[in-house]
Amino acid sequence: MSSLTTMLAEGELDIAFVRLPCESSKAFELKILDREPMVVALHRDHPLAACESLALEQLRDTPVVLFPQEVAPGLYDRVHGCCERAGIDVQHALQSSQLSSSLSMVSAGGGFALVPKSMAAISPPNVTYHALSSPELYTDIALCWRRFERSRTVKRFLMMMSEG
Incomplete structure:
Protein backbone atom coordinates (compact mmCIF):
# COMPACT_ATOMS: atom_id res chain seq x y z
CA MET A 1 0.00 0.00 0.00
CA SER A 2 1.30 3.50 -0.77
CA SER A 3 1.93 5.91 2.05
CA LEU A 4 -1.14 7.97 1.07
CA ALA A 9 -6.72 3.78 6.15
CA GLU A 10 -5.31 4.98 9.47
CA GLY A 11 -7.46 8.13 9.47
CA GLU A 12 -4.54 10.55 9.12
CA LEU A 13 -5.99 11.81 5.82
CA ASP A 14 -9.62 12.14 4.77
CA ILE A 15 -9.05 12.37 1.01
CA GLU A 36 -2.06 10.70 -18.13
CA PRO A 37 0.42 9.09 -20.54
CA MET A 38 3.87 8.15 -19.31
CA VAL A 39 6.77 9.60 -21.30
CA VAL A 40 10.46 8.84 -21.63
CA ALA A 41 12.85 11.31 -20.00
CA LEU A 42 16.32 11.20 -21.62
CA HIS A 43 19.50 13.22 -21.30
CA ARG A 44 19.81 15.64 -24.22
CA ASP A 45 23.11 14.02 -25.30
CA HIS A 46 21.59 10.53 -25.59
CA PRO A 47 21.77 9.17 -29.18
CA LEU A 48 17.95 8.89 -29.28
CA ALA A 49 17.27 12.38 -27.89
CA ALA A 50 16.29 13.71 -31.33
CA CYS A 51 13.48 11.14 -31.71
CA GLU A 52 9.96 12.41 -31.17
CA SER A 53 8.71 9.06 -29.91
CA LEU A 54 10.43 5.90 -28.72
CA ALA A 55 9.63 2.24 -28.25
CA LEU A 56 10.86 0.97 -24.92
CA GLU A 57 12.91 -1.71 -26.69
CA GLN A 58 15.09 1.05 -28.18
CA LEU A 59 16.36 1.80 -24.67
CA ARG A 60 17.68 -1.69 -23.86
CA ASP A 61 21.26 -0.44 -23.64
CA THR A 62 20.45 2.57 -21.46
CA PRO A 63 20.23 2.26 -17.67
CA VAL A 64 16.74 2.81 -16.29
CA VAL A 65 16.03 5.00 -13.27
CA LEU A 66 13.17 3.66 -11.16
CA PHE A 67 11.32 5.38 -8.34
CA PRO A 68 10.74 3.39 -5.14
CA GLN A 69 7.90 0.88 -5.13
CA GLU A 70 6.52 2.45 -1.94
CA VAL A 71 5.84 5.74 -3.74
CA ALA A 72 3.26 4.24 -6.11
CA PRO A 73 3.25 0.42 -5.85
CA GLY A 74 0.88 -0.29 -8.73
CA LEU A 75 2.52 2.16 -11.10
CA TYR A 76 5.96 0.84 -10.11
CA ASP A 77 4.83 -2.72 -10.92
CA ARG A 78 3.46 -1.61 -14.28
CA VAL A 79 6.65 0.31 -15.22
CA HIS A 80 8.91 -2.48 -13.93
CA GLY A 81 6.95 -5.10 -15.91
CA CYS A 82 7.04 -3.08 -19.15
CA CYS A 83 10.79 -2.59 -18.79
CA GLU A 84 11.37 -6.32 -18.17
CA ARG A 85 9.27 -7.29 -21.21
CA ALA A 86 11.28 -4.82 -23.34
CA GLY A 87 14.52 -6.51 -22.30
CA ILE A 88 15.69 -3.70 -20.02
CA ASP A 89 17.89 -4.73 -17.10
CA VAL A 90 15.74 -3.81 -14.10
CA GLN A 91 17.93 -5.80 -11.70
CA HIS A 92 20.60 -3.11 -11.99
CA ALA A 93 18.24 -0.15 -12.22
CA LEU A 94 19.26 3.11 -10.64
CA GLN A 95 17.01 4.00 -7.71
CA SER A 96 15.67 7.49 -7.11
CA SER A 97 14.00 8.55 -3.90
CA GLN A 98 10.87 9.74 -5.69
CA LEU A 99 9.49 10.40 -9.17
CA SER A 100 10.83 13.96 -9.35
CA SER A 101 14.34 12.98 -8.26
CA SER A 102 14.51 10.50 -11.13
CA LEU A 103 14.58 13.53 -13.45
CA SER A 104 17.60 14.93 -11.59
CA MET A 105 19.38 11.62 -12.15
CA SER A 118 2.88 16.38 -16.49
CA MET A 119 6.34 16.05 -14.95
CA ALA A 120 7.80 17.56 -18.13
CA ALA A 121 6.77 20.90 -16.60
CA ILE A 122 9.56 20.45 -14.03
CA SER A 123 12.03 20.76 -16.90
CA PRO A 124 15.44 20.19 -15.28
CA PRO A 125 18.46 21.07 -17.45
CA ASN A 126 19.61 18.57 -20.07
CA VAL A 127 16.39 16.50 -20.01
CA THR A 128 14.31 15.84 -23.13
CA TYR A 129 10.87 14.19 -23.14
CA HIS A 130 9.61 11.70 -25.70
CA ALA A 131 6.28 10.04 -26.33
CA LEU A 132 6.28 6.31 -25.70
CA ARG A 146 -12.68 5.83 2.87
CA ARG A 147 -15.81 4.00 1.68
CA PHE A 148 -17.83 4.65 4.82
CA GLU A 149 -16.70 8.22 5.38
CA ARG A 150 -18.86 10.10 7.89
CA SER A 151 -17.18 13.51 7.89
CA ARG A 152 -19.58 16.23 6.78
CA THR A 153 -16.70 18.20 5.26
CA VAL A 154 -15.57 15.23 3.17
CA LYS A 155 -19.14 14.54 2.03
CA ARG A 156 -19.50 18.19 0.96
CA PHE A 157 -16.19 18.09 -0.88
CA LEU A 158 -17.24 14.93 -2.74
CA MET A 159 -20.59 16.49 -3.60
CA MET A 160 -18.81 19.55 -5.03
CA MET A 161 -16.52 17.26 -7.05
CA SER A 162 -19.51 15.43 -8.55
CA GLU A 163 -21.17 18.75 -9.48
CA GLY A 164 -18.01 20.15 -11.07
Whole structure:
Protein backbone atom coordinates (compact mmCIF):
# COMPACT_ATOMS: atom_id res chain seq x y z
CA MET A 1 0.00 0.00 0.00
CA SER A 2 1.30 3.50 -0.77
CA SER A 3 1.93 5.91 2.05
CA LEU A 4 -1.14 7.97 1.07
CA THR A 5 -3.52 5.02 1.16
CA THR A 6 -1.96 3.89 4.44
CA MET A 7 -2.59 7.36 5.86
CA LEU A 8 -6.19 7.20 4.60
CA ALA A 9 -6.72 3.78 6.15
CA GLU A 10 -5.31 4.98 9.47
CA GLY A 11 -7.46 8.13 9.47
CA GLU A 12 -4.54 10.55 9.12
CA LEU A 13 -5.99 11.81 5.82
CA ASP A 14 -9.62 12.14 4.77
CA ILE A 15 -9.05 12.37 1.01
CA ALA A 16 -6.02 11.84 -1.22
CA PHE A 17 -5.12 12.26 -4.86
CA VAL A 18 -3.45 9.01 -5.94
CA ARG A 19 -1.91 7.59 -9.08
CA LEU A 20 -3.44 4.35 -10.26
CA PRO A 21 -3.04 1.53 -10.26
CA CYS A 22 -2.88 1.53 -6.50
CA GLU A 23 -3.91 -0.97 -3.91
CA SER A 24 -7.60 -0.20 -3.73
CA SER A 25 -8.87 -1.96 -0.68
CA LYS A 26 -12.59 -2.54 -0.25
CA ALA A 27 -12.33 0.16 2.41
CA PHE A 28 -11.81 2.88 -0.26
CA GLU A 29 -13.81 4.57 -2.98
CA LEU A 30 -12.07 5.94 -6.07
CA LYS A 31 -13.10 8.54 -8.61
CA ILE A 32 -10.85 8.69 -11.67
CA LEU A 33 -10.18 12.31 -12.59
CA ASP A 34 -7.70 12.03 -15.46
CA ARG A 35 -5.62 9.60 -17.53
CA GLU A 36 -2.06 10.70 -18.13
CA PRO A 37 0.42 9.09 -20.54
CA MET A 38 3.87 8.15 -19.31
CA VAL A 39 6.77 9.60 -21.30
CA VAL A 40 10.46 8.84 -21.63
CA ALA A 41 12.85 11.31 -20.00
CA LEU A 42 16.32 11.20 -21.62
CA HIS A 43 19.50 13.22 -21.30
CA ARG A 44 19.81 15.64 -24.22
CA ASP A 45 23.11 14.02 -25.30
CA HIS A 46 21.59 10.53 -25.59
CA PRO A 47 21.77 9.17 -29.18
CA LEU A 48 17.95 8.89 -29.28
CA ALA A 49 17.27 12.38 -27.89
CA ALA A 50 16.29 13.71 -31.33
CA CYS A 51 13.48 11.14 -31.71
CA GLU A 52 9.96 12.41 -31.17
CA SER A 53 8.71 9.06 -29.91
CA LEU A 54 10.43 5.90 -28.72
CA ALA A 55 9.63 2.24 -28.25
CA LEU A 56 10.86 0.97 -24.92
CA GLU A 57 12.91 -1.71 -26.69
CA GLN A 58 15.09 1.05 -28.18
CA LEU A 59 16.36 1.80 -24.67
CA ARG A 60 17.68 -1.69 -23.86
CA ASP A 61 21.26 -0.44 -23.64
CA THR A 62 20.45 2.57 -21.46
CA PRO A 63 20.23 2.26 -17.67
CA VAL A 64 16.74 2.81 -16.29
CA VAL A 65 16.03 5.00 -13.27
CA LEU A 66 13.17 3.66 -11.16
CA PHE A 67 11.32 5.38 -8.34
CA PRO A 68 10.74 3.39 -5.14
CA GLN A 69 7.90 0.88 -5.13
CA GLU A 70 6.52 2.45 -1.94
CA VAL A 71 5.84 5.74 -3.74
CA ALA A 72 3.26 4.24 -6.11
CA PRO A 73 3.25 0.42 -5.85
CA GLY A 74 0.88 -0.29 -8.73
CA LEU A 75 2.52 2.16 -11.10
CA TYR A 76 5.96 0.84 -10.11
CA ASP A 77 4.83 -2.72 -10.92
CA ARG A 78 3.46 -1.61 -14.28
CA VAL A 79 6.65 0.31 -15.22
CA HIS A 80 8.91 -2.48 -13.93
CA GLY A 81 6.95 -5.10 -15.91
CA CYS A 82 7.04 -3.08 -19.15
CA CYS A 83 10.79 -2.59 -18.79
CA GLU A 84 11.37 -6.32 -18.17
CA ARG A 85 9.27 -7.29 -21.21
CA ALA A 86 11.28 -4.82 -23.34
CA GLY A 87 14.52 -6.51 -22.30
CA ILE A 88 15.69 -3.70 -20.02
CA ASP A 89 17.89 -4.73 -17.10
CA VAL A 90 15.74 -3.81 -14.10
CA GLN A 91 17.93 -5.80 -11.70
CA HIS A 92 20.60 -3.11 -11.99
CA ALA A 93 18.24 -0.15 -12.22
CA LEU A 94 19.26 3.11 -10.64
CA GLN A 95 17.01 4.00 -7.71
CA SER A 96 15.67 7.49 -7.11
CA SER A 97 14.00 8.55 -3.90
CA GLN A 98 10.87 9.74 -5.69
CA LEU A 99 9.49 10.40 -9.17
CA SER A 100 10.83 13.96 -9.35
CA SER A 101 14.34 12.98 -8.26
CA SER A 102 14.51 10.50 -11.13
CA LEU A 103 14.58 13.53 -13.45
CA SER A 104 17.60 14.93 -11.59
CA MET A 105 19.38 11.62 -12.15
CA VAL A 106 18.54 11.73 -15.87
CA SER A 107 19.77 15.34 -15.99
CA ALA A 108 23.09 14.19 -14.53
CA GLY A 109 23.42 11.54 -17.26
CA GLY A 110 22.16 8.63 -15.18
CA GLY A 111 20.02 6.90 -17.80
CA PHE A 112 16.34 7.24 -18.70
CA ALA A 113 13.16 7.39 -16.67
CA LEU A 114 9.50 6.79 -17.38
CA VAL A 115 7.48 9.59 -15.81
CA PRO A 116 3.95 11.00 -16.10
CA LYS A 117 3.74 13.56 -18.91
CA SER A 118 2.88 16.38 -16.49
CA MET A 119 6.34 16.05 -14.95
CA ALA A 120 7.80 17.56 -18.13
CA ALA A 121 6.77 20.90 -16.60
CA ILE A 122 9.56 20.45 -14.03
CA SER A 123 12.03 20.76 -16.90
CA PRO A 124 15.44 20.19 -15.28
CA PRO A 125 18.46 21.07 -17.45
CA ASN A 126 19.61 18.57 -20.07
CA VAL A 127 16.39 16.50 -20.01
CA THR A 128 14.31 15.84 -23.13
CA TYR A 129 10.87 14.19 -23.14
CA HIS A 130 9.61 11.70 -25.70
CA ALA A 131 6.28 10.04 -26.33
CA LEU A 132 6.28 6.31 -25.70
CA SER A 133 5.18 4.57 -28.91
CA SER A 134 5.28 1.07 -27.47
CA PRO A 135 4.00 -0.17 -25.12
CA GLU A 136 1.12 2.12 -24.25
CA LEU A 137 1.76 3.14 -20.67
CA TYR A 138 -0.34 5.53 -18.66
CA THR A 139 -1.35 6.39 -15.13
CA ASP A 140 -4.80 7.39 -13.94
CA ILE A 141 -5.13 10.12 -11.34
CA ALA A 142 -7.91 9.46 -8.88
CA LEU A 143 -9.51 10.89 -5.80
CA CYS A 144 -9.52 8.31 -3.01
CA TRP A 145 -11.46 8.29 0.26
CA ARG A 146 -12.68 5.83 2.87
CA ARG A 147 -15.81 4.00 1.68
CA PHE A 148 -17.83 4.65 4.82
CA GLU A 149 -16.70 8.22 5.38
CA ARG A 150 -18.86 10.10 7.89
CA SER A 151 -17.18 13.51 7.89
CA ARG A 152 -19.58 16.23 6.78
CA THR A 153 -16.70 18.20 5.26
CA VAL A 154 -15.57 15.23 3.17
CA LYS A 155 -19.14 14.54 2.03
CA ARG A 156 -19.50 18.19 0.96
CA PHE A 157 -16.19 18.09 -0.88
CA LEU A 158 -17.24 14.93 -2.74
CA MET A 159 -20.59 16.49 -3.60
CA MET A 160 -18.81 19.55 -5.03
CA MET A 161 -16.52 17.26 -7.05
CA SER A 162 -19.51 15.43 -8.55
CA GLU A 163 -21.17 18.75 -9.48
CA GLY A 164 -18.01 20.15 -11.07
